[in-house]
Amino acid sequence: MTGPLRPAFHEGQVLAAADLSATVTHARAAAARHSRYLHDWGVAEGLELLTENRTDPVTNARFVEVRVSPGLAIDGNGREVVVPETVVLRESDFEEVNGADPATTSPYPVFLTALDREPGGSAPQLDSCGGNTAKTRVEESYQILFGRLGDELTFADPPPPPVGALPAEPPAPWRVLLGYVQWTSGHFTAVSVTARSVSVRYVGVRADTVAARSGSLTLRTKPAVQDGQPALQLSGGEQPSLIFGLYQGGTVAPLMTMQANGNLNIEGSFSGRISAGSVLVASGTATDGMILPLPAGVTAEQVATGQVVLHTQLTPRVPPITGPKTIQCPVEATVDSSRRVRCLIRLTEPFSERPGVVDFLVLATVTATKGGGRQ
Incomplete structure (x- = not known):
């Protein structure tokens, strides 16, 4: 199999229609391969389903x-x-496809496909004998189609064409999902971009390296800068940094910043998984009957499943002597499986036992996995 053929011309050559067509085909094929393999297919701009209220x-x-x-x-x-201007969806086209369906609130998919048409405005050319020839232009047009319920599931991610394939001509259209319409009592009543876990797909980029010429690379969730929207900013120069934050006044206000030396600054609180071998601590004072707190970042579920092991130390507080013959001593300072403290102090004269107070220290150790990794 040969590779792509690029037309070559020389002086005095008689150019046939096939020679000129090959020039166009070569350029179209190169553009198609670029879009097919350096990008992911989908909506690039516009093509939103918009609504305007009406009354029957x-x-x-x-x-x-x-x-x-x-x-x-x-x-x-x-x-x-390319859809060059606004298109109104016709209810008659929908009824032709789905009109026999029973009443349902499930949304129906709307697709866009490429379609070559014979342009209506181009005049035929005359040959040397004065006769008409074929038209010399092809309109690269489009067609908007209504699908049946669930059609988006069967065409969510079809197999790619062969590497050397040209842009497909009908009857092999590729359907691009534009969204969904809801149909009630002979009219459209609503639109949406997601149904049955399938959403409108937008174009993407396939790349292992993305380089910024300015020295600063920004990733954001919207095409335009909008206050309150998140962004990730990678900056080089004299003070390299990685910043995650929200746009405020057109710039990224940092919520998390990592400096070149590895220092991490976080504006809010930090929580997450605990690495194996870590030790977390909680300490304080508790009275009889209290439940000891867990160290910050440790959950009761982690303790119950054995991911975290607790070690508890209690030190009773002996109250001051209230009389010359009174002796006070701790007789119990324990903690049960639910972390509830039991502390009793005994007095000799007069003899009595009363609830006591302890200073506690709770150590939470994270057990290692079989591979020595993270929990």
Whole structure:
């Protein structure tokens, strides 16, 4: 099998239609391979399902008119699908596909596919004998299709085309999901971007290295900068750092910063898994009947499952002597399996036992896994 063929020309060559078509085909194939293998297919810009409230003049029922905004998608063949202007979805097209279905509140998928058309505005050319020839333009158009319930599940991630495949021509369209419409009593009533765990897919980038020429690389969750939205910023230069924060006034306000020396600064509190071999401590004073607290970061579930082992030390406090013949001594200072303290102090004259007070120290040790890793 040969590789891609690039047209070559020379002086005096008679150019046939196939020669000129090969020039276009070569460029289209190169662009398709770029989009197919350096990017993930999906919606690139626009193509939102928008609604406008309407009222049925006969039944006075409220419904919505659904429109697809202008935009661009890249399908899995690497082909651009351009919708140059707003398109109103026709209810008659929906009924043709799903009109026989029983009433349901489940949303139906809406797809976009590429479609070549014969342009209506281009005039045919005349040949040397004065006759008409074929039109010299092809419109790279689109088609919006309504799917059946669950169609998005069967086309969520189809197999990619062969490496050398050209952008597919009908009848092999690639369906790009635009969203979902809800249908009630002969009208559209709502739209959504997710149904049955399948959402609208947006274009992505395939790369093992992303380099910033300015020395600062920012990742954010929205195309435009919006206050309150998260961002991750990697900066080089004299003071390299990695910052996670939220946009405020157009800049990233740090919530977590890692410096080049490894120092980590966190604006809020820190919690998470405890590494094997760690020892956490809680201390204080408790009276008889109290339940000892666990060290910060340790849960009762971790203790119950054996991930954390507790070690407890109690030191009774002996109250001051109240009389010349009175002797006070601790007779019990224990803690049970539920961490409840039992502390008793005995007095000799007059003889009595009363609840006592202890100073406690709770050590929580994290057991190691078989591999010596993290819990």
